[in-house]
Amino acid sequence: MFRIAHLTDPHVGPLPRPAIRHLLGKRITGYVNWRRGRREAHDMDVLAALVADLREQAPDHIACTGDICNLGLASEWPSSRLFLDGLGSPETVTFVPGNHDAYVQKSLAGLLKAVDPFACGDEPRSHRFPFLRRRGPVAIVGLSSAVPTAPFVASGKMGRTQRRYAEELLAGLAKEPLFRLVLIHHPPHVGGAPAGRNLTDAEKFEAMIRKVGADLIIHGHNHVGSVAHIEGPQGWIPVIGAPSASARGGALTHRAGYHLYTISGEPGAFRVEAELRGMDQHGRFCGLGPITMGRDPITFGQVMGLRR
Incomplete structure (x- = not known):
């Protein structure tokens, strides 16, 4: 048995006060949005409570799927590294970046240098x-959809070269x-995700998965939990999104949470059980019920057997 916790979109704060010269281009709109309300949407006390609950579950591994930054500022990179260090060692924590981590040109390279031990493979590659x-029994394949985009655009892209390497690897x-x-x-x-927030080469990603398959695909970005599927060579593959790890939102679907996966069984007959853990109506972290991996696309809080 192997247990993996999945958290995403922590948007670690507080945001350091940026210099005027750092607010050129897209960052100025992002900073205005942050000042107008985004900073109220992500609560570091909530994030700390989530991490405390996660630690109590003692998973074998932790996956963080991006948006650890807010505006991709160099001043955010040390706190990003501290956050990952707080989750565990690079041996037990894996990170892949999101669009806020690649907010402008050079943002992503700087962040990846700071968090390199958490975002690299076991063996050097080109x-x-x-x-x-x-x-353990798990092969963790880390992909990046993080690319700089224009103001008011939050889309992502894998690109041809990465997709080719991923196909060969899988x-x-x-x-x-x-x-x-x-x-x-x-x-x-x-x-x-809607246009402007989507993976722009999702059709090509799906075509790749149809050829080579996978057992489970997990992601973030939408700040809500969800279940979808991509057809693989031997059946339908679950694609599961987790909520933001720091969301303060009052709506059930927008409260902070994370997923806990238990992988058991033998090769060719693996079994996966998934649980949503998050804030209840009293603001306490607890188990909120199993995640059903059926074929119908759904958003958590609708028809997922969620126990309030």
């Missing part, structure tokens, strides 16, 4: 993404007795 980590792993877990920030399926 490329950063995809990377591979073997942990095809090779299919020959090994491992559970293939894919990490990415943006929902990688068609229709996973």
